[in-house]
Amino acid sequence: MTDAKPFLMFEGRAEEALDFYVATIPESRIEHIDRYGAGEPGPEGSVRLARAVVAGLPILASDSFVHHGFTFTPSISFMLGCKDEDELDRLTAALAEGGGVLMAPGNYGFSRKFAWVNDRFGFSWQVNLP
Template sequence: MSKITPFLWFDGQAEEAMNFYVSVFNDSKILNVNRYGDAGPGPKGTVMTASFLLNGQPFLALNGGPVFQFTPAISFVVNCETQEEVDSYWAKLSAGGQEGQCAWLTDKFGISWQIVPKQLGQLLSDPDPAKAGRVMQAMLEMSKIDIAELQRAYDEA
């Protein structure tokens, strides 16, 4: 078991969210589902807690009610190798949610994600401040990151 596991508090959507996320990420599976019984406090048979893996990372979900909401102050970063990977995760996770700026989106459950190509960090870390600055400026104008557009900004003379 992982030393640190993200714990997600839902208002009745824990099972739907878990199934959705497991369908989005490779190397993912449901580990365990505990349902409310006669003692409640949730409706009998509904998910109380669920544990699952996303790309090998463990998560725990709870149907805890409307007391707490998700906020963009906490997000999950998905590191991508290719534009195709960026496009796929972006399309799946933003469906029914909201696209943000600079690689950020909020999914249909209110969880924030950053879909980041590895090239972004490489280009922003260039020792030439002019190149890194052009990449930063290009990124600030994007929602979903376009690797080719970042590279064009980087290569401008």
């Protein structure tokens, strides 16, 4: 069976990012982490492939041991639907800490409240209260 999952590639911070997402976002968990061992291409102990769930969405993540001339871009983001304004404010503040705000929390006409932020790992999040 063919399937598709978002794949997040980090350069050495995959487990740190996943731990942060699990601690911050409801319905998130790490399901499995496969690590590089001694003598393998990646640094020993780094994430070869992780399977996780973020806000109910199955994802994959890894630490690339090859430096790339690119990173995450806001053109691909996760959108989090919030149950109330308090949750939106909490998630927006937590995700933006050490990152940045692309669109400050507000009413932009398409929902009651919306924000768009980059987290400290460079990944982009849209936080929405429909």
